Amino acid sequence: MLSVALPKGRLGDKVYRLLESVGYSCPEMLGDTRKLVFENEEVGIRYFLVKPSDVPIYVEYGAADIGVAGRDILLEYSPDVHELLDLGIGVCRMAVAAKEDFRDDLTRPLRVATKFPEIAKRHYAARSREIEIIKLYGSIELAPLLDLSDVIVDIVETGTTLRENHLRVFDEILPISARLIANPASCRFKGEEIGALAGKLRELTEKK
């Protein structure tokens, strides 16, 4: 039995559809239910839906053998997991954005509002730029508009929210997509099952 941690929301739905299409269906997932764990013994799969940022934690601690997490989350938390596959979905980019008329004042530390302090720290450390991190949990775009921060480091999908708020991307940090991750110990004891699932997903993503 393989335990799979899926991120709640659109990405999780997409991943489930992918897994369903390669034979790992679990019909009760689609029902209107408050259940937390869904199981299909016949195909040997158990799913649970968790907060996207919690997926790597479930996998790292072995509560799930595999899971799907965005590269942003993996780079932010650096979990001890194996990254088996780039699923090529949930594609976006991590970027530095600011008000359209932003000019960097190099005489003082840059105030950076973000949900991803580790990624932001690494990005600016590589450029030897002193920063002050302002950790936020949502509505990041608001920070530069209210002069809470100079810039934001955040995920940009289409850029519509930025444009509508007179913000623009100044620097691209890295491309993001959803990754299939696995617990390193599970890879050693359930290697065949995990390899079979990953192989089917790889075929599917390569076709696309």
Added chain:
Amino acid sequence: MNFEAETFRYDLSDLAADLCALYGGAGYGKYRMRKFEEYSLYLENKNFLASEHVIAFNGLDGKLLALKPDVTLSIVKNTTASEEAGEKLYYSESVYRLDRKSREYREIGQIGLEMLGGVDAVGTCEVCALALESLSLISERSVLAISHMGFLDAVFRSLGIADSASESLLACLGAGSAHELLRVADGLGLEAETASRLAALIAFDSDDAAKLEAARALAVTDEAAAAERELETILSELSRSGYSGRLHLDFSIVSDRGYYNGIVFAGYIDGVPKAVLSGGRYDRLTEKFGKNLSALGFAVYLNELSYYLRTTEEYDADYLLLYGEGDTPSAVWGEAERLRTVGSVRVSKTVPEGLRFREIRHVGEVD
């Protein structure tokens, strides 16, 4: 994974004693050390440690000391071993480390062994076999995953990859991420065939044979070929010694090349999500101490096991022996002694809240 996890019935102190007996039985002498060392030892070798954070304090003579975060460094610093007259040591010590996740210092029970000097094929297989035996003491469903830093180092050098760039490749290997490795290799301008061979070292659909084949193809220098042959020898010798199926080639096991120059390995137990054993060949560490000494060892991390070993008994004691106002101490003690021949006994005047007993008896009822 935990839904099906095996519950290990093993007390940690029993396991520690069994591991020590295993190493003692193989002729390894017990190494004892004090709880602290000079802080500079750890500062100068911070990359060898799991974390550069150590608990430091001032000694009475003004020297800065640290609670030991590691045992191997002290052993290497103090050893008088030579290539001709080697030492075989084991230890069972507490180390004090910063937990990466909780950002708190933790006391960690660590048991390990070190072979210092004269590490040859026989010695290497002996240490690997003892690592496998250590895992067997915990569970038969265990594997030792083995890689070779000397091999990877030699391959990177033969490809003309600079140290900084090879760190990115090592990070991909360590993450078991073949797709990222291909991307990084492409960025470094490696040929597609070379990149796919590197990726085959860790691909989820590569078995040991495919990994060895990829390793052979990558080993174009004498140094890399020798390292690859060493891996093959270890795999075949230990397979012949009855460990077939429990030792796997796994290039996602990577360690700091500044210290490790040969095989590196990690041990896993089914049902435990993290490696419970790790080790390797660390001649480069002994070099840093000015010693021309081959060295190989491993440590078992008891703290990783503590969450998965079933140490909680179902009952707080087998019997609760209740006494009343009229019972004399000698009568109570006498009955408790008789009961102790068949189980643990707690004597009390009343039933203690929150505790569980297999059976409750009253003084006078004991047969």
